[in-house]
Amino acid sequence: MRLFDVKAELLPRGEPLTGGNPVDLSALFAVHHLGLVRLALVMVGDQATAEDVVQEAFARAHAGRRRIREPGKALAYVRSSVLNGCRSVLRRRTTALRRAVPYDPPVWSAESAALIGEDRREVLAALRKLPRRQREALTLRYYLDLSDEEIADTMGIGTSGVRSTITRGLAALGRALQEGK
Amino acid sequence: MTTDMEDRLRKALAEAAAQVDPDSLRPLTAPQPAGRLVPVRARLALAGAAAAGLAVAAVAVPAALTGTTASDQVTPSVPSPRTSVTLDARSFLLAGAERAAGEERAEGAFWYSRVRTFKPQPSGEVVVSSEEVWYDGETGRGRITTGLDAEIILPGESGGAGKAKGTPKPEPETRDFDMRLLTAIGGERLSQDDIRRLPDDVAGLRRWLDAHRAEGESETGFVFAMTRFVLSQPTTPATRAAMLRILADQPGLKLERGITDPLGRPGAAVTSPDGEHRLIVDESGARLLAEEYHGPDRADKRDGRSVHVGARKGEKTVYESSGWTEKIGDRP
Incomplete structure (x- = not known):
């Protein structure tokens, strides 16, 4: 393929x-x-x-x-x-x-009627709790598939900042989901 | 490498975003080209025009390898210069547009396509094989079979003088999949539904193309590539007609009648002014039979998260069959 x-x-x-x-x-x-x-x-x-x-x-x-x-x-x-x-x-x-x-109610909340799986809701809820910059960078990368340069343009930060923010954000997200278990 | 965390996040975001149904969007007041800050009731017909489906999971889409050949035996569609006719391409394409516009809009659960590709190797050999795909854009279910009816064409095989260079012949392989398949065009990722919603009038489609053509890219090259895309995908008859009319407006096209495609089917070819792109359509002008690339070799390359698929001189992609079916395994 x-x-x-x-x-x-x-x-x-x-x-x-x-x-x-x-x-x-x-x-x-x-x-x-x-x-x-x-x-x-x-x-x-x-x-x-x-x-x-x-x-x-x-x-x-x-x-x-x-x-x-x-x-x-x-x-x-x-x-x-x-x-x-x-x-x-x-x-x-x-x-x-x-x-x-x-x-x-936000789509990730339990009150929402949105058709979203439980695991997805947990991930979205954990994402919501991250610091703003990490949350935005992760969303732009993993939702819009933007490149480092495009994220930098959108957020008004440098490309190296984008990379480190995404790395930290993913780690924090993983920790938050572990703690939530 | 994609980690499990990245995968979960991608899916969660895509699922949340998919809660927005394009049909549920409020008609919004659109900015006008000039005038007041908030324009007066300039409503856009969004249903057809907002084709920007951005919910993303995987962007990998199964489909045709573009192919090529260096063999005379498999290039019956390349005409000799004497058979070229350098006029009337526009009229031919406009007639094809009329025919396309009159076709019935088909529906079904799975979009089926079978494509045969001729892919040249550095050794001079050409790998030829077919690929079948069924895909239901609503559920994400599908099946792909590659390596069908494979053969290796040796250099100079028309005279039987070629020697095998050891290029392995593809073996048939079938995989069922369940994933969102998206096509990346001009920075947008289009779902099957988005493709069906492409603008169906010339002005709307022309705007869409202008918005998706990369800076510095030749308009004719992009229009050729998009014509190939629109005619080979589950677009509406009206969109296909609009695309043919836009192609007809390109200057310097050449038309060749009375040729055959690499499978021997009769048709006509429309060639770009630079001679790099050649579309073979049936004699009605409405059905795409094949596409050939005669420009310089281009390697695959990555640019950010996009993959720019390369091309080799002489590549051929032959559209054997396509249409809607009700279940996997059926053929139109």
Whole structure:
């Protein structure tokens, strides 16, 4: 068995917007909306909030589109914006002044009706307890399959920091799951 | 090496992300190319366009090896220059698009494909074999059989003068699998369902292609590769028609009529302006028979987590059969 019979041209690691100048956010939206909502969901836990976060990220990108000089960086820009939006949501939820906005139980909680296996829930719950940077790096690597460079771009840290964060995060995750047994 | 922890994490994230059903997404206000910060009711039809299925487990997908041959005996489809006709490729492709658009949309549980590949070796020998795959994108169940009807073609075999260089002949091997198979294109990973949801109109598909073509990559080369992909995958008739219309718009295409593919099936070939890519379709123009690569050799290489599949001059991939079936073992 080998990888799919797509030619090299079909497997570029480069960012998807190539010919558009100025940045074509409509195309970006059409292509990446679902994927970004899924990314936000694994960060914040419920779909309604995830959709809000992605909507805000696109609105922000739209407002700042003239500052996106490299069309190839547009996706990284929106991805970073989604990540920031998720951080804000999680911050709001954990502060004493959190807004009295109800949200669905996160997909990893026992209350959720999501069809997720028990082992998966344990892993997700353990992931949730990791420090933010480790959690984000692990999600970008093991959900989106991003390279070190792409994660560095999205998180605004160096590539060596990405590698060490992922190594530490995996170790911490393993320990947390062991302790949970 | 993938550790157990990495594997568990990958599966957990994919399962959580899969809770988002594309059809359940609220219609959102899309940014417009110009205008106010929050545009007025510019709704995008997301159902067809949001083809970015990013839930990921394994990206490895069973399928065709691209193949090649250096033997005259297995290259009946390569025409002599005298038979080339350098006009009307556009009309031919547009007619094929019309035919494709009129086809019925088929459904089934498993997408089946049988592909025969001609893969050249450094020794000059060519390894030829077929591969069958059944795959149900909803459940992840599937079966792959490789090494079918294998043969080794020796250098210069057409004259019977070749000597065996010891290249081993593939043996038939069947494996059942249960995994999410995703195809990586332009930084996106597409599930079988995502492939079925590719845009089905020319403008939408053109936008999708523009968004997935790598910087610096030639548009014609990408369009050729994507035409091969769209015509060989479980896409809708409308998507196939749109793809053929986009290919028809590429400048400098050459059309050759009255040829045969490596299996001897009659058809016509559309060749890219640089001569590197050659698609052989049936005479209706709607069905893909084979693809040939005549550009320079390219080695496989890894780039981050992506694998860029290499190619050798003269590679051939022949699409023997494909379609939907209700169960593994059935053939359309």
